[in-house]
Amino acid sequence: MGISTSMQRNLEVFNPATGEKIADVPLTPPEEVSAAVSRARQAFQLWRQFSVAQRARYLYAARDWIVDHQDEVIDTICSETGKPRTEALVAEVFYCCDLLGYYAKNSERYLKDEIRSPHLLKTKRVSVIYQPLGVVGVISPWNYPFTLALGDVVPALIAGNTVILKPSEYTPLSGLLVERVFREVGLPENVVQTLCGYGDTGAALVDYCDGIAFTGSVATGKKVAERAAQRLIPVLLELGGKDPMIVLKDADLERAANACVWGALSNAGQMCMSVERVYVEAPVYDEFVQKVVEKVKNLRQGAEKRFGEVDIGPLTMPKQLETVERHIRDAVEKGAKILIGGKRKDGLFFEPTVLVNVDHSMQIMREETFRAGYPYYESQLC
Numbered sequence: 001m002g003i004s005t006s007m008q009r010n011l012e013v014f015n016p017a018t019g020e021k022i023a024d025v026p027l028t029p030p031e032e033v034s035a036a037v038s039r040a041r042q043a044f045q046l047w048r049q050f051s052v053a054q055r056a057r058y059l060y061a062a063r064d065w066i067v068d069h070q071d072e073v074i075d076t077i078c079s080e081t082g083k084p085r086t087e088a089l090v091a092e093v094f095y096c097c098d099l100l101g102y103y104a105k106n107s108e109r110y111l112k113d114e115i116r117s118p119h120l121l122k123t124k125r126v127s128v129i130y131q132p133l134g135v136v137g138v139i140s141p142w143n144y145p146f147t148l149a150l151g152d153v154v155p156a157l158i159a160g161n162t163v164i165l166k167p168s169e170y171t172p173l174s175g176l177l178v179e180r181v182f183r184e185v186g187l188p189e190n191v192v193q194t195l196c197g198y199g200d201t202g203a204a205l206v207d208y209c210d211g212i213a214f215t216g217s218v219a220t221g222k223k224v225a226e227r228a229a230q231r232l233i234p235v236l237l238e239l240g241g242k243d244p245m246i247v248l249k250d251a252d253l254e255r256a257a258n259a260c261v262w263g264a265l266s267n268a269g270q271m272c273m274s275v276e277r278v279y280v281e282a283p284v285y286d287e288f289v290q291k292v293v294e295k296v297k298n299l300r301q302g303a304e305k306r307f308g309e310v311d312i313g314p315l316t317m318p319k320q321l322e323t324v325e326r327h328i329r330d331a332v333e334k335g336a337k338i339l340i341g342g343k344r345k346d347g348l349f350f351e352p353t354v355l356v357n358v359d360h361s362m363q364i365m366r367e368e369t370f371r372a373g374y375p376y377y378e379s380q381l382c
Contacts, residue, residue, distance in 0.1 A: 010026055011024070011025040011172055016080075016081065016082040016348045017302075017304070022080065022173075023172075025172045026196065027196055027198075027201075028196060028197045032195075033195065033204035033207075034204070036164055036193055037209060040135040040162040040164055040193060043189065043190035044161070046188055047161075047188060052107050052108040052111055052160075053108060055107075055158050056103075056105075056108070056158065058182065058185055058186070058187050061186070062185050063096075063104075066093060070089070073092070077092055077145060078304070079173065080173050080174065081142065081143075082316065082348070083268070083313045084310045085308070087313075091144060091266070092144060096146060096147055099151060099154055100154060107159070111158075114127070114128040116128060131160075132161045133159075133161055134161060134162070135161065135210050136211045137209035138152040138153055138156065139202045139213070139214045140166070140167050140168065142167075142168035143272075144267070145167060145171035145175065146174045148215050148238075149175055150178060152236070153178060153192065156213070161210075161211070162192070164193045164195060165178055165194045165195070166195050166196070166201055169197065170317050171316075172194075172196040178192070178194060179192050179193060202214075206227045206228050207231070209233070211233055211236075212224060212228055214237050215238040215272075216239065216240075217239065217240055221237045221239040239272070240272050242368050243273055243275060245275045246278075246279045249283045251284070253284060253288050253291060257291035257295060261296060263275040264278075265296075268312050268313055268350075276368065276369060296352050299352055301313070301349060301351070301352065302349070313349075314347060321344065325344065327362075327364040327369050330364065331358060331362040334359070335357055335359075336356065338355055341353030342355075
């Protein structure tokens with residue numbers, strides 16, 4: 001499930017927009033995971049006794065902390081992802097504040113005991129009582145390193161579990177920031193821990209925790225599910241996709257084109273629910289594609305120096321760049337035409353790309369690309 005950490009003590013962190021090394025982070029090898037789980041189990045005995053209302057107060061405090069430290073949070077996220085600050089503000093800071101407030105406000109209602117009557121036994125009553133699992137392992141990805149870490153940490157916490165977070169090796173600083181947030185608002189010790197490492201550290205979490213939440217690729221998700229099945233522990237998987245957009249002939253083409261460009265190119269296309277392929281009815285195909293191309297031409301890409309001067313950042317890691325180039329090369333060899341973009345720029349930047357004359361024999365129409373480019377298929381929908 002990844003690179004071994006046995007011969008490595010630190011994880012080097014680089015800014016993908018500049019190539020600059022920004023940090024060395026101590027690694028947690030897999031053999032040390034069991035000790036972290038033991039600490040979490042001890043903390044669980046205390047944390048599980050807190051009422052939902054008491055736990056909610058920590059979530060509200062965490063929300064306030066993020067608001068008060070929003071510039072530092074944005075700086076951390078942007079430094080290891082290269083994304084524009086606007087995206088970090090809207091999709092990470094705003095989202096996480098809303099997430100924390102939502103669970104703090106609503107969880108008492110969601111977790112209260114329920115009384116139900118069995119269908120054929122109307123004179124009997126059944127009580128449904130929600131109890132925490134224990135120690136939940138969260139293995140989070142690199143594309144939204146703060147949002148997708150907190151998105152699993154927070155519901156596990158409010159339900160009374162302790163949590164061990166293993167962030168992506170490409171974005172460990174955001175994962176460490178999650179632990180810091182809760183530590184500085186006074187959460188009891190070891191209720192939230194962050195362990196930085198590669199796939200073998202994540203695999204060890206599956207071996208020791210009482211439940212796992214994983215966000216990442218389908219291939220790794222299958223490995224997590226198989227490993228967890230050996231222990232019959234519950235697993236929550238949020239995996240990839242190949243999401244289509246369908247544009248019908250009666251659509252408002254200006255709105256559709258705006259939605260398409262935003263949906264495909266947010267976070268440089270590195271999003272599991274981004275638009276990866278577009279099907280357009282023939283009567284409006286040419287007009288729609290022209291609108292999209294014009295909008296893509298106006299996008300600003302680069303390493304951001306001032307807030308708001310860039311629309312699209314880099315890809316986060318070299319492997320993503322290789323996937324993009326492979327998919328586009330395969331498509332062009334099979335007859336696709338590039339209308340705009342299609343080339344690597346300096347470092348990890350790749351031009352936003354629009355492809356036409358595509359079909360389903362091409363990898364770019366069938367495999368998740370996770371990048372800033374998308375193919376258009378002229379459809380004869382009735």
